[in-house]
Amino acid sequence: MEEVTVVAALGFLLLAGAGGSAGDEAREAAAVQALLARLLGPRPAADFSVSVERSLAAESGLDTYRLSGGGAGARVRVAGSTGVAAAAGLHRYLRDFCGCHVAWSGSQLRLPRPLPAVPEELTEATPNRYRYYQNVCTQSYSFVWWDWARWEREIDWMALNGINLALAWSGQEAIWQRVYLALGLTQSEIDEYFTGPAFLAWGRMGNLHSWGGPLPRSWHLKQLYLQHRILDRMRSFGMIPVLPAFAGHVPKAVTRVFPQVNVTQMGSWGHFNCSYSCSFLLAPGDPMFPIIGSLFLRELTTEFGTDHIYGADTFNEMQPPSSEPSYLAAATAAVYEAMITVDPDAVWLLQGWLFQHQPQFWGPAQVGAVLGAVPRGHLLVLDLFAETQPVYIRTASFQGQPFIWCMLHNFGGNHGLFGTLETVNQGPAAARLFPNSTMVGTGMAPEGIGQNEVVYALMAELGWRKDPVPDLGAWVASFAARRYGGIHQDAETAWRLLLRSVYNCSGESCSGHNRSPLVKRPSLQMNTTVWYNRSDVFEAWRLLLATTPALAASPAFRYDLLDVTRQAAQELVSFYYGEVRTAYLNKELVHLLRAGGVLAYELLPALDEVLASDSRFLLGSWLEQARVAAVSEAEAHFFEQNSRYQLTLWGPVGNILDYANKQLAGLVSDYYTPRWQLFVGALVESLVQDVPFQQRQFDENVFQLEQAFVLNTRRYPTQPKGDTVDLAKRLFLKYYPR
Incomplete structure (x- = not known):
């Protein structure tokens, strides 16, 4: 070029x-x-x-x-x-x-x-125009129940970290409701279409409809109010809010109102059947496409104003109906033309996830068709997972379209210490030096926030650096000193160990998704391999505990001590699971009873007790956010159930089981622990009765437990109980590998 x-x-x-x-x-x-x-x-x-x-x-x-x-x-x-x-x-x-x-x-x-x-x-x-923040999924995995007070803190955090480009997608369903009513859909048809609050991200990208809904009337009113405040505050700092635009997906009811409309029913998504997925996509040449697209954007910008950058994802994790470049170019052009009909200055922000998610479909001709269908400079691509699978390299810098080098890092809002800090540190500078680079920014695009804060501190700093941090070991030591309010040798050493282990994943295997046996439905085929030496985690745990006399008064230290203790317990679960599996395969009943008893009846309850000592690790706090967002007890129950589903089954029959796993007190005791107890019991029964373990039968039985947890109405504590330091020490003294 x-x-x-x-x-x-x-x-x-x-x-x-x-x-x-x-x-x-x-x-x-x-x-x-x-x-x-x-x-x-x-x-x-x-x-x-x-x-x-x-x-x-x-x-x-x-x-x-x-x-x-x-x-x-x-x-x-x-x-x-x-x-x-x-x-x-x-x-x-x-x-x-x-x-x-x-x-x-x-x-x-x-x-x-x-x-x-x-x-x-x-x-x-700054070396670049933009420092971007968010993923479409962050809205559901982390922000869904937030009130204005919590949004205000987040926007302050964004400003301090130099974020100047961010999604602002709250309240859009209220606008869509107005548009659909104007088009002739009934209120019941609209209610049937929208997902529940915890699943709106995938409704917005066309992956889902109906699941977890309908949205209450109060939801629309509160989200409109929030969106006005969010936009006002973002703009007051000079940030550019990215508003949503029409991507082409429509409710099935549109075909009732307009029988001649040309739509394609897409394939299913995420192990859902067509009751909840298989969205309807308007044909790019259908006359209703520009009508619906411009109606929505006009109504949206009349309500909220505009900063001229809009997000839309037509083929997120969905294979287009045709691989013909002419079709892909037309579908892309239709979305853009609906934007510029209302706003001639429109720039389209596109999540580049589709190109790396289905690389076998998105060959050079298909990628080129999408990138070439919008005038250069008017399509801004997020290279969403660039720290692990950069797309700019294999697309010649997105064929001349500007792009933002993004760190995705977290999937589903999982707990679990994880990072690719060496790769992240080098990535933006390498992208800037790429031949004919069209990089215009850096970004943080996690599916869920509130974990692994060291990773985000580094990425935010890199948005203002022209070169990588020269010495990450020294950088992480200063991070710990600032975090705890002083220099402590053991704490520094602990962080250097974490840097070289959990925070130093490299290669394409580094997905960032926590697949620990602790948070997965048990089976005999679970993978316990990790990319690091577990002894580094245990030694960091010991060193942090050694600093408690000096640092116990620091809230950040207590948080990190709990988080590393949680990680150590996660490693121990893998160890005892290995013992359980080996004992079962060798038909050693006594060893199975011993290892299974420790895992399911001692270690997991002890972990739950430690988690319960900090409000930031309470299921009760998580669910209370959902309940407080409601205006009635019935609505509170509905919101809470949405939240429980997302954390566990994700769909009615475990469609995306445990994807959004968290390690929270209450969730460990009442969801993960009963599963492990049932698994150990089933293995014991298999040996005693000398019959093979039946995974399919176990899955059917354990689903009853999982579903019972989702449908349960038990209220969980919202206040911590016990002392984190004492409980972590107790766990350490019992389990620390010698």
């Missing part, structure tokens, strides 16, 4: 969202000052002066911040070319000059007094 074409493609994206008036500058500065007050309190916030000056980025057009001042009696001066840039500069100061730490699990914000001086004025520009 000629370099001039690449530059032209990038130019449009570099200009998108740029500019703004003096009023915008003042608004963004005020937003950052208000963030400071929320983060530090009004009095410490007064020691900072924040300004937004577009001129800082005049030459490059790229977000820039400047730090100066501080020291005895002097205010710290933070200037940014946007509110986001100023917030990122503020975060840099708190992190590197004050040793502070901001994270999902909590923050360490002990400010030195007086505030440290910036020795000489520090100016930093």
